[in-house]
Amino acid sequence: MPIRHHMTDALLLAYSAGQLSEAFNLVVAAHLSMCDECRAQAGAFDAVGGAMLEHAPASEMGGGSLAQTMARIAAAPATPRAAAPRRGLLPGPVRDYVGGDLDAVRWRPVGMGVRQAILPTAPGAKARLLHIPAGQAVPDHGHRGMELTLVLRGAFRDATDRFAPGDVEIAAEDLEHTPVAEAGEDCLCLAATDAPLRFTALLPRMLQPLFRI
């Protein structure tokens, strides 16, 4: 199935320029692991960075800097030749943050059968894995900031469209949505938010601090 929902150019440029928070970087890196179209576009934005570097104002290096760098190299441990990349159920960058594959995820229940695992990223934005049982709805919520949701397995639908593996939903501040996992297969997502979610119902709102949603 081809990926239908891609990253925007603005997000890819920000990723390439290094302007995203770590949590958003992680979702973009996971999407690029699944989507060569966006990976090539991110590579093009990297090339802008390369051209920028080539034209950057040169700043003279300190005396003896080359010798110091050679000493650093001599002291550095040998980097092994890259082994053939290991394939997994989770994209490589997500495995790095989980510390293993899907079976190593430390899930916590957040109610209604939905489970989440918050991934250890720098403060400012949060990245989490979400496991939504087939047919189950995630509580109706809005956002104070932006939410990026990448489907890893299964699929979900909301009022806007259907999202399958590799698809990313970019929800801005104004979107109130109730994602529902499709029947038949549990849905696994990687989501990043730069502000706490805003739940419309009272109960999830009370649980929010407890579950750090």
Next chain:
Amino acid sequence: MFDAPTDDMTAPWHARPVPPAPWAAVRRSGGASAVKDGTAETDWAAQVALVRDNRDSAAFARIFRHFAPRVKGFLMKSGASAALAEECAQDVMATLWTKAHLFDPARASVSTWIFTIARNRRIDALRKARRPEPEDLPWGPEPAPDQADTMAMQQDTDRLGRALTALPPKQRALIERAYFGDLSHTEIAAETGLPLGTIKSRIRLALDRLRHQMT
């Protein structure tokens, strides 16, 4: 671009549609240096290959002299002090040596590769955050990418650099602010006014080839 008369590319992806490239004829100059606009330009990818294969410190010194001051300038423009920028620039150049075997000249020019190392070092040093990267793609049976691909990537990046300097100053300043870390991601406009289609298509072909080898 792959239907130039001198093209000897026979790989299965040659039939894929790619935008026409009127400059294709100058692509195959090959060798250790390419002549462009009447001036000899160093083939940086060949220099990196010398570092990778022969631990050639003279080649490394050439790369260092050209790129280290630019990396330092880039980091200082991004808000690093001179001391931190010097420290990080040395680190970036040392990474180039230790990771030379990971450089894929079919997917990035040397300046682009060094930019990505410097950018990641900046995120690490100034923001104390990690930088997640996409999953690695495997190397194919041929360790050395096609020389023509390497040259073409270098020339595309050079062309991009010239397009960058030719932009109206206001627009160019906006792109610089984005890359030097002066804009938040919500302020970044994706419309650069730069010709990115050619490079994107070229990287896409290289990725297709790697994916093809995975199956």
